[in-house]
Amino acid sequence: MSMQDVITDYIRDEYLEDEAQSVELDTPLISSGIVDSFSMVSLKTFLENKYNIKIPDEEATPEAFDTVRKIMELVRKFAPDAG
């Protein structure tokens, strides 16, 4: 499963209330209210466990988590071989 699919699936299960809602590569997550900054913590923990990385709090900003594309960039910064 690609990193994009892994992250998208997690977001769908963890955050979406409405099954009709879709999450694409550039769908705004935090600025659109799909994920609020308070609830972002579980996504951060998921990424850290899944890719065996530690994302420093100062890097885990709402901006860095705002789209699947940005999240993938963040993960790759700490796990260059993550795919």
Add this chain to the structure above:
Amino acid sequence: MAYSDQTRASYQQLLAGIRDDGLFKEERYIHSEQGVEIAVEYPAGNPPKEVLNFCANNYLGLSSHPEVVKAAHEGLDTRGYGMSSVRFICGTQDIHRQLENKLTAFLETEDTVLFPSCMDANAGLFEAVLTQDDVMIADRLVHASIVDGVRLCSAKYDTFKHSDMAHLEKKLQEHQSARYRMVLTDGVFSMDGDVAKLDQICELADKYDAMVMVDDSHATGFIGKRGKGTHEHCGVLGRIDVITTTLGKALGGASGGCVSGRRELVEMCRQRARPYLFSNTVAPVVVYAANKVMDIISATTERRDKLEANTRYWREGLTKAGFDLKEGETPIVPIMLYNAKLAQDFARDLFAEGIYVIGFFFPVVAKGAARIRTQLSAAHEREHLDKGLAAFKKVGEKYGILGLKKDEIITKYGL
């Protein structure tokens, strides 16, 4: 660094951005005591306008109740104005402990400690009782003060989908390795007016060895047959480990809050909670009057019964008129409009009709879930409610939304 022109300009730009986003909050000056019939100066500079208040947290109508005001006068005359101290130096009078004991008896808990506000109670509680070995699992719609308290605490935290018990169970399973688990929720959620499923939360907490914390600020005094709160309503009296609540809403509405619950947790707050340790004691006049409030609501359920009847009448009236309401049974009654501009225009037109309400929209509520939140009070009389209903109907007709369902309103006005 001086407050240079550049610094000033950058803040001005920030404020302009808030205005441009439509998020600038403006105060409305009230020229009367708090109550149902109030005089509001809005916009600033205009002569005060007599309006009916449907947006106060004055659920029991005690904010300006003659007996409460009289008690406040007595408190002022006998105990003075200020204490000039935090609680543990020389800021605790006998009336402070008396009020804590009355709250303990009313809430049916083990002990209570007062805080300057419930905001402070929530900000101070978690770091006083939990450590980095523990985890807090919060409903995603908890009040901002719980979010702040969570952020101030070294314990790990996680969240679950609003009132989704399957998701909470999953989270409790995931965090079994923590020393302590604490589930955090509001009792009544302030924007939707829905009640937490405390019976199911307590079941899960028992099953997965977790403590339960409830902020009952929008419930204490009127939810449950004797008004004790959501724990009474859900049949879990004695099973909630920590309740935080406020004196600033139904219980007289002045200021102050508390942590009430397990004796040791309350004592930890006395020893460690920073807003308790480093902020001034609740003023004697407030404490004296709050003691009176506790006497009133402990003696009779008359006021919460009237509030319940008012809520029913209001909900029925709005439903009959054709409004789309959030289902519920609490005196927080949201009228769904979905579109942010419509919610603002609707509130403005109601004000012109003499009805004071506020429109809420993103980011205060979810995007596309804009609404007018109305709040009932035991101080509302039938004629106030009828006047309010007539005004809502008139404005609803103007915007052509009566009888429309969610999708139809969205089709007409967009999100």
